[in-house]
Amino acid sequence: MTTRARREREKEERRQSILRAAREVFFENGFHRATVDNVAERAEVSKGTVYLYFESKETILAHLLLEGLGELLGELEQAYAADEPLTADERLQRLGRAYLRFFQREPEYFRLLMAMDRGRFQDSVTPEVYQKVLSASLEGLGWVMKAIQQGIDEGVFRYCDVRQAASILWATLNGVLELMEHPLRREMVGMERENLYQAALETIIHGLRAIPEQQGGA
Amino acid sequence: MTTRARREREKEERRQSILRAAREVFFENGFHRATVDNVAERAEVSKGTVYLYFESKETILAHLLLEGLGELLGELEQAYAADEPLTADERLQRLGRAYLRFFQREPEYFRLLMAMDRGRFQDSVTPEVYQKVLSASLEGLGWVMKAIQQGIDEGVFRYCDVRQAASILWATLNGVLELMEHPLRREMVGMERENLYQAALETIIHGLRAIPEQQGGA
Amino acid sequence: MTTRARREREKEERRQSILRAAREVFFENGFHRATVDNVAERAEVSKGTVYLYFESKETILAHLLLEGLGELLGELEQAYAADEPLTADERLQRLGRAYLRFFQREPEYFRLLMAMDRGRFQDSVTPEVYQKVLSASLEGLGWVMKAIQQGIDEGVFRYCDVRQAASILWATLNGVLELMEHPLRREMVGMERENLYQAALETIIHGLRAIPEQQGGA
Amino acid sequence: MTTRARREREKEERRQSILRAAREVFFENGFHRATVDNVAERAEVSKGTVYLYFESKETILAHLLLEGLGELLGELEQAYAADEPLTADERLQRLGRAYLRFFQREPEYFRLLMAMDRGRFQDSVTPEVYQKVLSASLEGLGWVMKAIQQGIDEGVFRYCDVRQAASILWATLNGVLELMEHPLRREMVGMERENLYQAALETIIHGLRAIPEQQGGA
DNA sequence: GATGAATGAGCGTTCATTCAT
DNA sequence: GATGAATGAACGCTCATTCAT
Numbered sequence: 001m002t003t004r005a006r007r008e009r010e011k012e013e014r015r016q017s018i019l020r021a022a023r024e025v026f027f028e029n030g031f032h033r034a035t036v037d038n039v040a041e042r043a044e045v046s047k048g049t050v051y052l053y054f055e056s057k058e059t060i061l062a063h064l065l066l067e068g069l070g071e072l073l074g075e076l077e078q079a080y081a082a083d084e085p086l087t088a089d090e091r092l093q094r095l096g097r098a099y100l101r102f103f104q105r106e107p108e109y110f111r112l113l114m115a116m117d118r119g120r121f122q123d124s125v126t127p128e129v130y131q132k133v134l135s136a137s138l139e140g141l142g143w144v145m146k147a148i149q150q151g152i153d154e155g156v157f158r159y160c161d162v163r164q165a166a167s168i169l170w171a172t173l174n175g176v177l178e179l180m181e182h183p184l185r186r187e188m189v190g191m192e193r194e195n196l197y198q199a200a201l202e203t204i205i206h207g208l209r210a211i212p213e214q215q216g217g218a
Numbered sequence: 219m220t221t222r223a224r225r226e227r228e229k230e231e232r233r234q235s236i237l238r239a240a241r242e243v244f245f246e247n248g249f250h251r252a253t254v255d256n257v258a259e260r261a262e263v264s265k266g267t268v269y270l271y272f273e274s275k276e277t278i279l280a281h282l283l284l285e286g287l288g289e290l291l292g293e294l295e296q297a298y299a300a301d302e303p304l305t306a307d308e309r310l311q312r313l314g315r316a317y318l319r320f321f322q323r324e325p326e327y328f329r330l331l332m333a334m335d336r337g338r339f340q341d342s343v344t345p346e347v348y349q350k351v352l353s354a355s356l357e358g359l360g361w362v363m364k365a366i367q368q369g370i371d372e373g374v375f376r377y378c379d380v381r382q383a384a385s386i387l388w389a390t391l392n393g394v395l396e397l398m399e400h401p402l403r404r405e406m407v408g409m410e411r412e413n414l415y416q417a418a419l420e421t422i423i424h425g426l427r428a429i430p431e432q433q434g435g436a
Numbered sequence: 437m438t439t440r441a442r443r444e445r446e447k448e449e450r451r452q453s454i455l456r457a458a459r460e461v462f463f464e465n466g467f468h469r470a471t472v473d474n475v476a477e478r479a480e481v482s483k484g485t486v487y488l489y490f491e492s493k494e495t496i497l498a499h500l501l502l503e504g505l506g507e508l509l510g511e512l513e514q515a516y517a518a519d520e521p522l523t524a525d526e527r528l529q530r531l532g533r534a535y536l537r538f539f540q541r542e543p544e545y546f547r548l549l550m551a552m553d554r555g556r557f558q559d560s561v562t563p564e565v566y567q568k569v570l571s572a573s574l575e576g577l578g579w580v581m582k583a584i585q586q587g588i589d590e591g592v593f594r595y596c597d598v599r600q601a602a603s604i605l606w607a608t609l610n611g612v613l614e615l616m617e618h619p620l621r622r623e624m625v626g627m628e629r630e631n632l633y634q635a636a637l638e639t640i641i642h643g644l645r646a647i648p649e650q651q652g653g654a
Numbered sequence: 655m656t657t658r659a660r661r662e663r664e665k666e667e668r669r670q671s672i673l674r675a676a677r678e679v680f681f682e683n684g685f686h687r688a689t690v691d692n693v694a695e696r697a698e699v700s701k702g703t704v705y706l707y708f709e710s711k712e713t714i715l716a717h718l719l720l721e722g723l724g725e726l727l728g729e730l731e732q733a734y735a736a737d738e739p740l741t742a743d744e745r746l747q748r749l750g751r752a753y754l755r756f757f758q759r760e761p762e763y764f765r766l767l768m769a770m771d772r773g774r775f776q777d778s779v780t781p782e783v784y785q786k787v788l789s790a791s792l793e794g795l796g797w798v799m800k801a802i803q804q805g806i807d808e809g810v811f812r813y814c815d816v817r818q819a820a821s822i823l824w825a826t827l828n829g830v831l832e833l834m835e836h837p838l839r840r841e842m843v844g845m846e847r848e849n850l851y852q853a854a855l856e857t858i859i860h861g862l863r864a865i866p867e868q869q870g871g872a
Numbered sequence: 873g874a875t876g877a878a879t880g881a882g883c884g885t886t887c888a889t890t891c892a893t
Numbered sequence: 894g895a896t897g898a899a900t901g902a903a904c905g906c907t908c909a910t911t912c913a914t
Contacts, residue, residue, distance in 0.1 A: 052898070269910070
């Protein structure tokens with residue numbers, strides 16, 4: 001029956017429209033300042049309808065995050081793989097740049113990811129949804145780990161705990177992005193976000209490198 | 219006039235007592251959950267009095283942060299200086315460990331520092347106070363820059379933009395601390411905060427090193 | 437037409453199934469906490485359908501009550517009648533015990549009956565339905581009246597207004613049941629509900645007795 | 655200082671005015687239908703002010719109840735004691751009539767007392783307040799117990815568990831009052847509340863009487 | 873200077889009921 | 894007849910801030 005199909009489609013559209021509205025108001029005011037009323041108003045539905053599609057404010061955030069992470073994941077995957085073969089170094093560079101590009105395009109996702117508060121969020125979201133958010137993050141980390149492993153295998157990176165190294169890279173890039181969020185901190189650092197980001201990426205990669213003189217001997 | 223002096227002193231004491239109370243309640247319950255009532259009660263003054271000394275809840279936080287940063291700065295200074303002469307590497311290690319120790323001792327400062335960035339903190343605080351917070355950060359950054367400069371001068375670190383390098387180190391350590399705040403992200407990373415922190419610190423320092431064979435080179 | 441008959445039957449079945457579902461959810465969660473959604477879900481129909489068969493949540497309750505009263509009435513009738521002839525005293529004892537047994541078996545009916553009196557129940561139900569609930573009560577009262585009348589006729593009860601006496605008995609038993617609903621009032625009274633109930637029943641019956649020496653007169 | 659005293663007085667007045675407003679709206683709409691907004695509006699204060707004086711809606715109810723019970727208790731005490739010596743029978747009559755008079759004057763207290771829901775209320779009120787409500791009830795029961803004990807001591811009432819007997823009387827009178835709340839049930843019973851009440855009281859007292867012929871022997 | 877009573881907008885969430893399909 | 898998506902008013906409670914005294 002066409003009716004059923006159309007219904008389904010309309011429902012999905014409505015859901016998307018609520019999500020779109022939520023993205024707008026969460027991005028404009030920050031998650032904490034935004035109210036469910038704002039979201040409903042923006043989506044041009046009643047507040048009750050919002051709760052028909054999402055069980056809580058936090059759940060909306062989670063789905064927004066999930067959506068964003070899905071996108072990011074796709075881009076990381078593309079960055080990792082390439083038509084021609086790539087060195088580990090190149091792969092990390094590409095992954096790092098993809099990460100940066102994503103946050104340049106959707107700078108608010110980062111804030112939202114951070115707003116994903118310690119206690120509160122976890123408690124107010126289905127464990128399943130929470131798990132999804134985390135496993136998406138984990139998948140992202142996975143690409144970085146693969147690239148680092150490749151570097152170790154090829155002898156260009158020194159032997160190390162791969163997960164640890166990937167976590168450090170991740171933490172570093174996050175740290176830079178967050179640091180450079182504040183205009184005044186940016187001023188303090190005295191350079192463009194992109195430049196610091198690139199330099200940080202290179203510093204980490206450099207830090208992962210095998211120490212050449214050991215190869216070249218005394 | 220002695221009266222005036224005593225007045226001044228009493229005023230300052232009152233102010234400190236409010237600040238002390240605020241630290242306690244903000245640390246115990248987190249900034250968002252704590253109320254101005256809690257602070258007033260703990261300080262044994264009326265709520266109105268709190269507003270006599272601080273223009274808003276956020277301002278109290280800002281002064282707390284300022285105070286905390288002052289402490290941190292002192293510890294960084296001590297870490298930098300030492301009785302015996304230190305290598306650049308050692309200095310960075312000491313600075314990094316001091317930073318970690320500070321947040322281990324006062325883990326809430328970190329959270330508060332982060333809370334500052336969320337909820338429109340900037341808008342609710344005088345530019346002057348905000349400036350102070352930032353210049354304190356800048357001073358902290360200064361110690362790291364000095365150590366890196368020393369390393370470059372002594373030839374153990376490769377030549378680079380010192381401010382940039384210090385910023386990267388700072389961003390990295392922050393990134394690690396924040397990453398490891400989430401219990402489940404911690405689980406994802408699969409190791410202790412302290413270990414990742416130390417590893418990150420070493421990776422950065424390693425990344426700053428001059429490439430040895432160039433010295434041994436032709 | 438057979439079709440019409442089947443239609444009728446199906447309609448009645450659906451109605452019953454909604455009523456059955458409502459009993460379950462009202463009993464499980466209490467009337468106030470239960471939602472029409474719960475009822476619909478349990479009955480495996482849509483919420484709209486529930487409103488097709490009953491005009492409001494209160495109406496459902498009214499019909500449930502009616503049903504329950506019907507059951508109770510049957511049990512009172514059985515208690516009244518017996519294979520062997522019974523004294524008035526025995527009949528009242530049996531009626532009283534049947535009443536208790538009913539509420540022990542379906543303690544929620546009592547609560548629901550009481551809930552009926554609170555929240556403006558009267559306003560949200562057709563006078564007709566309300567009338568039915570009341571006339572069922574009246575019928576129950578009838579059995580008690582018959583037993584008391586028998587007692588008077590047989591000279592064991594003193595002459596009195598039969599309806600009045602029955603109402604008193606009814607009020608007393610309700611009063612005990614309601615009193616003993618509150619755990620802490622129960623504690624205050626310091627005995628089991630069943631014991632107080634039985635004692636109240638006996639006190640009333642005792643109170644109805646003819647004063648023997650007047651018959652034996654000096 | 656007069657200021658302090660006036661402040662205290664004004665505070666108490668405000669508290670009373672909120673209580674008065676609450677009584678009105680709780681009585682008009684029933685506790686469940688009444689909202690804290692209604693109370694605030696009626697008292698001509700802001701909602702926040704209501705919460706300044708009472709910690710929850712239930713607490714307001716509790717204080718209303720306490721107030722009412724206090725009044726009732728005073729009247730029961732007066733009813734019990736009298737200038738001339740009284741028989742046990744007279745005392746019970748007087749207590750019963752005082753109870754009735756109270757609810758005739760403040761018929762809504764009864765509804766409120768009943769609204770004091772099973773679970774909810776207990777959970778949302780300080781144990782201390784709850785205890786007070788209960789101990790007030792207990793005190794009321796005490797007067798009835800004393801009168802019954804007197805009757806037993808004087809040989810006019812048969813020997814029985816005094817607390818039990820008092821509870822039965824209490825339950826009965828409550829049962830009558832509640833029964834006669836509904837106009838239609840009243841119609842069903844076919845007499846005035848006062849008459850049924852009086853008859854019930856006498857029936858219970860009669861039921862407590864010692865059986866005379868046992869005294870008069872065979 | 874200090875008090876603390878008063879404010880009132882704001883919040884996330886619920887649910888009986890309606891009505892277009 | 895049946896559906897179920899949509900509604901929107903309602904609710905108890907909080908708390909940063911103000912201001913008369």
